[in-house]
Amino acid sequence: MKGKKWILAEKFEGEPSPRNFKLVEEDIDENLKDGEVICEAVYLSVDPYMRFFVDDVGDVLRGEQLAKIVRSKNPDFKVGSLVLGFFGWRSLTKVSDLSKMKPMPNLGDLSPSLALGALGxxxxxxxxxxxxxxxxxxxxxxxxxxxxxxxxxxxxxxxxxxxxxxxxxxxxxxxxxxxxxxxxxxxxxxxxxxxxxxxxxxxxxxxxxxxxxxxxxxxxxxxxxxxxxxxxxxxxxxxxxxxxxxxxxxxxxxxxxxxxxxxxxxxxxxHYRAEFPSALNEMIQWVKEGKIKYQETITDGFDNMVDAFIGLFKGSNLGKAIVKC
Ligand SMILES: NC(=O)c1ccc[n+]([C@@H]2O[C@H](COP(=O)([O-])OP(=O)(O)OC[C@H]3O[C@@H](n4cnc5c(N)ncnc54)[C@H](OP(=O)(O)O)[C@@H]3O)[C@@H](O)[C@H]2O)c1
Missing domain, CATH: 3.40.50.720 (NAD(P)-binding Rossmann-like Domain)
Structure with missing residues (x-):
């Protein structure tokens, strides 16, 4: 399988610009060991912290995504199920370290993309x-x-x-x-x-x-x-x-x-992640009751990740910035 990833091409200086990023292909080995899964990005979160949480040229940009399991040798994560993972700016990810992902919370009828924004x-x-x-x-x-x-x-x-x-x-x-x-x-x-x-x-x-x-x-x-x-x-x-x-x-x-x-x-x-579940229940309730409203700015296409990210520093987003793959 072939996936795509965005790597740091040049260290940031001042505002991010297209020259800081490079889109590269990577081969994903489909031979899975027990416990491993392959995830395909559905929505990628676009956040300001990505500006400073990348270490070296060549590294994959960091970030969270909502992904679908497309191959699995793990009975807890069935093909077709959704997970939240800190996989970085990747379209396909082979996951061996399960601490990097968790099952999608149950948002009922609400859009799953909210798990990266108002309910993330x-x-x-x-x-x-x-x-x-x-x-x-x-x-x-x-x-x-x-x-x-x-x-x-x-x-x-x-x-x-x-x-x-x-x-x-x-x-x-x-x-x-x-x-x-x-x-x-x-x-x-x-x-x-x-x-x-x-x-x-x-x-x-x-x-x-x-x-x-x-x-x-x-x-x-x-x-x-x-x-x-x-x-x-x-x-x-x-x-x-x-x-x-x-x-x-x-x-x-x-x-x-x-x-x-x-x-x-x-x-x-x-740092509050241990307390997330109860807070999330309250937030889900508020969203369902219309007490908390939300807006998303969704950019189409993994290849447009950089545009969405640069937009954060220009104020292009209204509410949560997300890329839909
Ligand atoms: N501590 C944490 O755990 C944590 C978690 C999430 C986010 N954050 C921080 O919270 C802030 C907002 O993040 P977010 O994810 O919610 O992004 P966001 O607010 O959805 O997007 C960034 C917004 O910042 C504004 N902005 C950009 N450059 C600016 C500037 N020079 N002066 C004033 N405003 C500027 C823009 O809106 P305008 O059009 O209004 O300028 C832009 O739309 C960021 O500083 C982020 O690092 C911290």
């Missing part, structure tokens, strides 16, 4: 960021950046469900309209408004909880609007990923952090 890592990251890191309470003022993205759109909706006043920032009118429809109290296109003016309008009382997906100058400004004892969940820093090892070194806004006795906590959704 981004959605669960939002869940634990809102509940465990920010510990939101009804009546609090909550700000989220990249607010129309896979993680931000879910974080804002969960905070709204829990009775917060929710302020979202996103990079287009279409994105702001969408999150207003989701129930956000305020949505600002940060390309058209001054951040300070937006914050003064929407949160004159100050901010209790900040779900930070963007970092950089954005965050420095929002920090100055935090209330005393405010909490910040550092989920991502997409505005600085292009700086690689030359991240700004400061001065860090310690004065503001100290004066307001703020709590800043970085977190990774994946």
């Amino acid at each position: 890592l981004p959605g669960l990251t939002a869940y634990f960021g809102v509940f465990d890191v920010l510990k939101v309470k009804p009546g609090q003022t909550f700000v989220v950046t990249a607010g129309a993205g896979a993680t931000g759109s879910i974080a804002g909706q969960i905070a709204k469900l829990k009775g917060c006043k929710v302020i979202g920032f996103a990079g287009s009118k279409e994105k702001c309209d969408l999150i207003r429809k989701y129930g956000f109290d305020y949505a600002f296109n940060y390309k058209e408004v001054t951040l300070r003016e937006a914050m003064a309008t929407a949160a004159p009382e100050g901010v209790d909880c900040y779900f930070d997906n963007v970092g950089g100058e954005f965050t420095n400004t929002i920090l100055s609007f935090m209330k005393t004892k405010g909490r910040i969940a550092i989920c991502g820093s997409i505005s600085t990923y292009g700086m690689d090892d030359n991240q700004p070194t400061g001065p860090l806004p310690y004065h503001t952090v100290l004066k307001k006795t703020l709590t800043l906590q970085a977190f990774l959704g994946i």
Whole structure:
């Protein structure tokens, strides 16, 4: 069998560009040992972290996919069943190490692609960021950046469900309209408004909880609007990923952090994986009841993986970015 994979052709410098990637064919040995399976990608997740979780030129880009078992010598994984696997940007994967995959959760009538978005890592990251890191309470003022993205759109909706006043920032009118429809109290296109003016309008009382997906100058400004004892969940820093090892070194806004006795906590959704099943049940219920809404931007074709990925850094995606094989 012949599969395809995307490898790193040139190390990233600044924003990702097509020259960083190369599509190559690989032979998949169909002779399986006991326990092994071969999986064919159905949907591939497209995520910002892929920008920095690749090590060397020639390595396969990392990432999660929803895949179908097409050959199996494992009674627990029958041909035709769906799995979630961290196989990287591969169209076909021979799996010997079963710790890299798990059965598809039961989403009932919902689209299986949601297991990579609202009901996958981004959605669960939002869940634990809102509940465990920010510990939101009804009546609090909550700000989220990249607010129309896979993680931000879910974080804002969960905070709204829990009775917060929710302020979202996103990079287009279409994105702001969408999150207003989701129930956000305020949505600002940060390309058209001054951040300070937006914050003064929407949160004159100050901010209790900040779900930070963007970092950089954005965050420095929002920090100055935090209330005393405010909490910040550092989920991502997409505005600085292009700086690689030359991240700004400061001065860090310690004065503001100290004066307001703020709590800043970085977190990774994946570290909560032991708690995923119960959170997922709650999230599935919310999605089925229409309390949590979602949007997907689906790009057709494994060969278009790079376009979808580069699009993340240009704001091309509305909701979760996915590639359909
Ligand atoms: N800690 C974790 O476990 C975890 C898990 C998932 C995601 N994350 C982080 O969460 C953030 C969002 O990830 P996601 O997967 O949900 O992706 P996403 O928000 O669906 O897509 C990325 C979005 O970021 C915005 N963006 C890109 N460059 C920007 C810039 N320079 N300044 C401001 N906004 C920019 C764009 O939206 P606009 O059009 O609105 O600019 C883009 O659509 C990322 O920082 C990611 O690394 C962390």
